[in-house]
Amino acid sequence: xxxxxxxxxxxxxxxxxxxxxxxxxxxxxxxxxxxxxxxxxxxxxxxxxxxxxxxxxxxxxxxxxxxxxxxxxxxxxxxxxxxxxxxxxxxxxxxxxxxxxxxxxxxxxxxxxxxxxxxxxxxxxxxxxxxxxxxxxxxxxxxxxxxxxxxxxxxxxxxxxxxxxxxxxxxxxxxxxxxxxxxxxxxxxxxxxxxxxxxxxxxxxxxxxxxxxxxxxxxxxxxxxxxxxxxxxxxxxxxxxxxxxxxxxxxxxxxxxxxxxxxxxxxxxxxxxxxxxxxxxxxxxxxxxxxxxxxxxxxxxxxxxxxxxxxxxxxxxxxxxxxxxxxxxxxxxxxxxxxxxxxxxxxxxxxxxxxxxxxxxxxxxxxxxxxxxxxxxxxxxxxxxxxxxxxxxxxxxxxxxxxxxxxxxxxxxxxxxxxxxxxxxxxxxxxxxxxxxxxxxxxxxxxxxxxxxxxxxxxxxxxxxxxxxxxxxxxxxxxxxxxxxxxxxxxxxxxxxxxxxxxxxxxxxxxxxxxxxxxxxxxxxxxxxxxxxxxxxxxxxxxxxxxxxxxxxxxxxxxxxxxxxxxx
Amino acid sequence: xxxxxxxxxxxxxxxxxxxxxxxxxxxxxxxxxxxxxxxxxxxxxxxxxxxxxxxxxxxxxxxxxxxxxxxxxxxxxxxxxxxxxxxxxxxxxxxxxxxx
Numbered sequence: 001x002x003x004x005x006x007x008x009x010x011x012x013x014x015x016x017x018x019x020x021x022x023x024x025x026x027x028x029x030x031x032x033x034x035x036x037x038x039x040x041x042x043x044x045x046x047x048x049x050x051x052x053x054x055x056x057x058x059x060x061x062x063x064x065x066x067x068x069x070x071x072x073x074x075x076x077x078x079x080x081x082x083x084x085x086x087x088x089x090x091x092x093x094x095x096x097x098x099x100x101x102x103x104x105x106x107x108x109x110x111x112x113x114x115x116x117x118x119x120x121x122x123x124x125x126x127x128x129x130x131x132x133x134x135x136x137x138x139x140x141x142x143x144x145x146x147x148x149x150x151x152x153x154x155x156x157x158x159x160x161x162x163x164x165x166x167x168x169x170x171x172x173x174x175x176x177x178x179x180x181x182x183x184x185x186x187x188x189x190x191x192x193x194x195x196x197x198x199x200x201x202x203x204x205x206x207x208x209x210x211x212x213x214x215x216x217x218x219x220x221x222x223x224x225x226x227x228x229x230x231x232x233x234x235x236x237x238x239x240x241x242x243x244x245x246x247x248x249x250x251x252x253x254x255x256x257x258x259x260x261x262x263x264x265x266x267x268x269x270x271x272x273x274x275x276x277x278x279x280x281x282x283x284x285x286x287x288x289x290x291x292x293x294x295x296x297x298x299x300x301x302x303x304x305x306x307x308x309x310x311x312x313x314x315x316x317x318x319x320x321x322x323x324x325x326x327x328x329x330x331x332x333x334x335x336x337x338x339x340x341x342x343x344x345x346x347x348x349x350x351x352x353x354x355x356x357x358x359x360x361x362x363x364x365x366x367x368x369x370x371x372x373x374x375x376x377x378x379x380x381x382x383x384x385x386x387x388x389x390x391x392x393x394x395x396x397x398x399x400x401x402x403x404x405x406x407x408x409x410x411x412x413x414x415x416x417x418x419x420x421x422x423x424x425x426x427x428x429x430x431x432x433x434x435x436x437x438x439x440x441x442x443x444x445x446x447x448x449x450x451x452x453x454x455x456x457x458x459x460x461x462x463x464x465x466x467x468x469x470x471x472x473x474x475x476x477x478x479x480x481x482x483x484x485x486x487x488x489x490x491x492x493x494x495x496x497x498x499x500x501x502x503x504x505x506x507x508x509x510x511x512x513x514x515x516x517x518x519x520x521x522x523x524x525x526x527x528x529x530x531x532x533x534x535x536x537x538x539x540x541x542x543x544x545x546x547x548x549x550x551x552x553x554x555x556x557x558x559x560x561x562x563x564x565x566x567x568x
Numbered sequence: 569x570x571x572x573x574x575x576x577x578x579x580x581x582x583x584x585x586x587x588x589x590x591x592x593x594x595x596x597x598x599x600x601x602x603x604x605x606x607x608x609x610x611x612x613x614x615x616x617x618x619x620x621x622x623x624x625x626x627x628x629x630x631x632x633x634x635x636x637x638x639x640x641x642x643x644x645x646x647x648x649x650x651x652x653x654x655x656x657x658x659x660x661x662x663x664x665x666x667x668x
Contacts, residue, residue, distance in 0.1 A: 071634075153637035
């Protein structure tokens with residue numbers, strides 16, 4: 001710098017200013033160096049936190065539909081109310097106001113507010129009205145978070161099969177549990193830009209994609225048939241003051257479950273009000289001794305093995321037959337002499353089926369029991385399936401063959417029984433039962449379940465002959481209360497004594513009454529099983545369960561528009 | 569002590585006009601450059617508001633759907649049909665299903 005003509009004093013001043021500038025700039029440059037280079041990462045993070053916000057979109061649970069696309073389980077967003085006690089001006093006053101508005105315990109709130117916590121839930125998944133009421137209070141320190149809430153608009157309908165979700169929105173029972181991973185998909189986090197006021201700008205273009213909507217499920221059940229089944233089952237359970245009941249309707253050609261009902265009913269909207277045992281889908285999870293309905297399996301095996309045909313006669317010992325030290329009687333103390341196989345099944349003769357079983361042999365019978373899928377899981381896509389119980393043939397006692405021939409010493413699930421009978425109905429093919437028709441995403445099928453053949457169990461000829469026997473059972477035998485005007489019904493009654501509470505023998509007054517069959521008997525559209533647990537007064541399956549079968553069949557066939565076949 | 573010789577400078581009006589036009593053009597250019605960004609920002613604010621509104625509408629739509637599904641419950645429909653409308657199920661023979 002040339003300062004030749006300027007006075008010395010002025011020069012000093014200029015130099016001082018220059019030095020000051022240099023020092024000033026030095027400080028600025030040092031700060032810039034510190035911010036931009038030395039602490040670059042830290043300040044970049046701070047800046048990003050100021051200008052970007054990470055959102056965790058709430059996962060939206062997929063919808064569950066019936067086979068016709070009617071909603072059975074739907075998710076909506078609901079507000080959950082929380083408090084930051086540190087921000088509350090007057091915790092006591094707030095607790096009182098909030099407790100009145102949301103109907104929660106004020107003493108709990110006061111206790112929670114006094115804890116050294118920055119976040120507490122006040123009430124989760126409140127109704128829109130409750131949320132609006134709290135919002136209008138405009139209390140500092142009270143906020144909302146969005147959470148998914150599950151609604152079951154049809155209430156009890158198929159409640160046990162559908163199941164329910166917990167507070168964390170994950171399935172705890174039913175298909176909600178078994179298909180939890182598909183129904184609930186956690187979405188990726190998304191980063192959005194915000195301005196100085198915290199408002200979002202440049203909202204992500206793929207916002208729609210970022211919302212985590214799970215897959216939808218389409219069940220095989222039909223709302224109308226399910227309703228008919230539940231209504232008729234409830235009516236019969238109530239009429240006989242029974243402990244409970246189960247009914248299943250199946251398409252015998254595909255294995256699709258059209259209805260699966262349980263009594264008492266269960267409303268998944270308020271699952272907390274029920275005992276845990278009422279959450280079970282008993283058609284799948286519980287097994288029982290089938291009683292006389294099991295005679296169908298024996299008869300099928302006998303005909304298939306050409307041991308007997310429907311007109312072969314057997315001596316029924318005048319109603320009393322001793323075997324392995326145990327005296328077997330007929331139901332209602334009937335005393336039959338000679339009966340054809342058709343009559344044995346039609347009249348449900350215990351001694352008659354023992355004679356058939358003896359002719360068939362234990363090994364053959366055991367093999368057919370297993371072939372019909374008894375004793376092994378069907379692997380239906382529902383949770384908690386039981387395999388029932390068939391003891392290994394090596395463990396059979398001297399009376400086991402006799403007992404099993406009329407459905408004792410063996411336990412089956414209702415699902416196994418209806419699947420086995422469907423095999424008789426459809427010409428001899430055991431189908432794998434299924435309750436989920438498809439997994440869908442935005443209306444497009446992602447995974448479709450199709451009918452699956454397990455194995456052929458009996459020939460078509462055997463199936464036809466057995467159907468004739470079962471038609472006879474309904475027309476002239478124990479199943480007359482299942483007669484349906486206009487249709488030929490094939491079916492079998494069952495009345496099984498329940499095991500006594502001390503596990504020694506059978507109860508004298510506790511029964512399981514059942515009826516299983518299919519209709520129309522030639523080219524059947526539906527197979528139906530009705531089980532009534534511990535009816536009071538009358539216990540016979542033909543009296544208690546058969547009328548429910550008839551009503552379910554009558555209304556379902558009308559709904560399915562199945563024309564009458566016998567013209568009566 | 570020193571003094572500066574200030575010389576009054578006469579600005580040519582033509583020159584002034586040229587400078588003014590240049591400045592104006594520059595400002596206009598800057599505005600044109602900035603304007604779409606401001607516009608995008610405003611559109612984004614509107615978009616976000618609309619998204620929130622849309623989310624609310626979807627929510628109320630869902631609630632209405634749930635209400636509709638609930639109102640269409642078959643037990644409710646049957647109850648209204650039989651108690652309020654006096655309807656009853658057709659008897660056997662009143663319905664003939666024709667084979668397709």
